[in-house]
Amino acid sequence: MKRNGLSRREFLRASAAAAAAGAAGSFVLQGCARQETEIEPYRTDETLGGERFSYCGVCSANCAMIGHVAAGRLVQLRGNPDDQVGRGKLCVKGYSAIKDLYDPDRLKYPMMRTEARKGPGIDPKWVKVSWEEALQTTADGFNDAIESHGPETVAFFSRGHDWMNRLRDAIGTPNHLMHHSTCFTTHTAVWRACLGMGNRPFMLDIARAKYLLSFGWDMPSKAKNMSARDYVAALSDGAKSVVVDPRLTVTGTMADEWIPIKPGTDLAFMLAMIRIIVNEELYDAELVESTTYGLDRLRAQVQDYTPQWASGITGIDAAVITRVAREFATTRPALIPNHKRDAGGPNYSNSWRAAHCMVILNAMVGAIDHPGGQIVPRRPYLKPFNAVFPPPEFPKPRTERIDGFEKHPIVGPTRRGDFSTVTDALLTGKPYPIKAALFRKHNVLAFPDATRFVEALKKIDFIAVCDVWPSEMVQMADVVFPEPYFLETSGFGDRDYHEFYPQIALRQPMVPPLYDTRGYGGIISGIADAMGLGHIFEGVSSSTLWDEQLKAMGTSWQELNNSPNGLWSDEKPFVPTTEFKTPSGKIELYSTVFEEHGYDPLPLWQEKRELPSDQYPFYMLISRPPMHKMSQTQNNELMAQTYLENAVIMNRDRARQLGLEQGRQVYVESRAGRIRLKLQLEEGIRPDCVCIEHGFGHWSPSLSIAHQKGANEGDLIPHLSIEEMVALKDPGAGACMTDFCVSVRSA
């Protein structure tokens, strides 16, 4: 407290002295904490208002946003109209990010647990610690593991991150895991093999398509900003939409036609479509000739896949399959949109084959990298971290990974890891135990067989967690590092969810950090320093990296910061790709890469792994509601007001036959586990299916809104052993997220 040049501390001391000198007893007018509250004279030089630029960090679409700051607080977010992704709009999750910024439950300071036992219902007995203590404790945890058991016993569970990757390599551990095998690696494998592209194939020019055929693609249900609005735009522009999905989704309700296919049989539908299109020569002959490889072998391969055959498998009339195939091939531009957990995502053991069919069908109608199709984003050149800061020589990992991910030669080099097999490895300590781990923003609820994964985590001696919220993973931590929310950070990012020409968006802090947080890069370099590895980040800084990257693009940090719309663009005309980085230089319908690695080079019919039985009579479907981002937003008050908890969605007639009514509490059980939820009855779902929305069942008591709302369907998903995963011969190592069946009975 300052007044008349006297600091609070000074005047408190002065007053204490005065009091001591006085007659009526002594007081120390100072606090009893390690720090003291400071109040000082008002200054008018504060900059409290204005507009700032950023891009949304709730999901990876990264829609560019403009924030309005008034009286020092962020009061409104809106889309940046010049951004290619959001085009002036955000989705419900983006708009409500302000709520997350100001969520009082956020992590505020580094903390350490003082209770050795871990798990749901156990209070970690946190204490606040200094950054130095948190970093040193983590460094000691890592060094102990390395010295006593070897570098491979340290694992990182985190999206790839330049700083983290370098620390991983300096330690020399092969064990780096991300969630992708539960999300889209089946698509990745197919695109790497058939198109020679390593990155996410999720840019769609839906708005210009005239025929949209969705196999489980349901981005409008998930409120993916550009996809939802482009879908509406396409329909308004007269496009026909056909949705093949066991459940009537938001995409389906807006479509011209809903085809309620039997789960996991989309592959058969698509194989029959390929046969019709090839045999009737409905494909774009010129494009197929010039840009694809393997049509003749494909033709020979699919002859057994008649519409009648497919009808028997899918439960869909042969005439419908035939008509859809013809419509798809003769209406241009036509597109099978795909994104993550659609029919080609890692849902079933045959999903990678469905993803392959999607590429073949799109290639045959010219929907790959053509207007109205699936587009390869025109990303700017982002100078790699290691080119800006050349790394020292690091030791090669001396062992294999614990999750067996390198056994999948096509996706193995991405080092994304396998969330499905890691549980077994941790539980059994085979091939070797993990002794120390760092988790970043990967929550327990995201893992298959989540309850068992929690048990597996107890086998790790030391766990550090970086997060924004006190998630379940935080409850399992020994040390917690609080990170800032994206609205408090700076940087830039490109537009790869919708990037017809290179464009980057600026991220400025909307408000100063609310708590004592640090960015991930700073945390990692702090750990490295404390481990005695400070040299690996010598001269490394975000600002230098950004300067170098922006210079390589032909701009600068200053220019980007002064940009009137917070964007930098390199507007070039769009020219479709004709050369692909495959052995043949073409889109390989017949994949020589698959062949080389021992996978089927052409899609063959294969049944999904598990079918309904007397014990488990229902197919399982998983979706998520539009206002939530996975398990990340359930504590957002606004989102909770609109969707607080999940339910088991079941067909109304089927429920009636079983004597189950709306709202009844039921147990849903699979061979992996059992959860309890209430029943929600709908007409728009096949009678042999149930669906549960993901993201609920939080057990962290520190999430005051989300705590104990709904249940986690992840508890039903069986995990896999490495042997089981390898036996599936899936090049994408998909986690079979819905390839199991369940029972439903009254609770």
Added chain:
Amino acid sequence: MNQNQYRHRFTAPGVPQYGGDSAHVRASAYALLSSLYQDQPDVSAVDRFSSLWRNFDNALSGNCLGRRTLLTGSQFCAAWQSSDSRVSLQLRREFALLFLSPRGVQPYESVYRGTRRRLMDDPWLQVREFYRKAGMQKGQRELHPEDHASVELGFMAYLAFMDSQCSAAAGKEEIRTEVAGTQLQFLEEHLIGWIPQLCRRIEAVPEAPYYHRVARFTSALIEEDHERLVVSAKHTYSTCKGSSL
């Protein structure tokens, strides 16, 4: 209240000629509590406070602190046992449980009195404005927002201290009346409206026995201070001086 006049007077309170004024005791109690919500307690500092409190002349404190405040303050002090290192760990655990990894306790006025459960809601704007009118703001290094319990209690400690300074300086009765009015206003517009509720929530967390005492002490101080200021507002300052105050 004329804002400029108020600020002017605050910038020139005069050289404190400090005596054992009752307002000083209040300021001390508010400062203590502010710090206990601000950061995890430093046991040696709490010890120091406790021993001073125990030596405190009840006759004087009776003039400025209510019976419940005195009782809860003594109970609070009695709970500390400096020689026991477990107490320190327990205090740190309680602080983190209550304020860092919340179980329904969030020490922000916005959360209790805002239209929505979040930080930086309207009460935050209002309390900032209150400080501004008093010519003050929270310190630049202070991470907690202005409506955090520690900052509000710290501001009240500041007002109580100004009160004590005025009472010690000759010819400051008029200013002291205004300072008393400001304290009453701050209590009524802010502290009284949510701190007792915060304290009840703290008391509902079973794993926090030490902070239960802090909570009881806090609500007693605020509620009795409020009653006392209401009574004193009905009298001129001069008639109260040396009696009920």
